[in-house]
Amino acid sequence: xxxxxxxxxxxxxxxxxxxxxxxxxxxxxxxxxxxxxxxxxxxxxxxxxxxxxxxxxxxxxxxxxxxxxxxxxxxxxxxxxxxxxxxxxxxx
Numbered sequence: 853x854x855x856x857x858x859x860x861x862x863x864x865x866x867x868x869x870x871x872x873x874x875x876x877x878x879x880x881x882x883x884x885x886x887x888x889x890x891x892x893x894x895x896x897x898x899x900x901x902x903x904x905x906x907x908x909x910x911x912x913x914x915x916x917x918x919x920x921x922x923x924x925x926x927x928x929x930x931x932x933x934x935x936x937x938x939x940x941x942x943x944x
């Protein structure tokens with residue numbers, strides 16, 4: 853599944869596209885709380901690649917979720933860079 857995301861960082865606007873991978877990892881926050889997260893491969897509109905660890909996805913209440921739910925089950929194998937990033941992930 854591909855998702856496009858918008859972020860308002862430093863007063864600007866960042867656009868990114870993310871693709872779900874088959875990798876699910878355990879992440880730990882600064883308080884020691886653990887959660888499972890799926891690794892997603894992303895690239896900004898400017899072409900900067902990144903890895904995102906997504907623990908939850910929420911669809912708006914009145915939206916038709918059938919297509920979203922079907923696409924959410926689609927995953928690709930992670931590329932080598934994503935696997936390296938997973939090994940180097942940091943506490944959030």
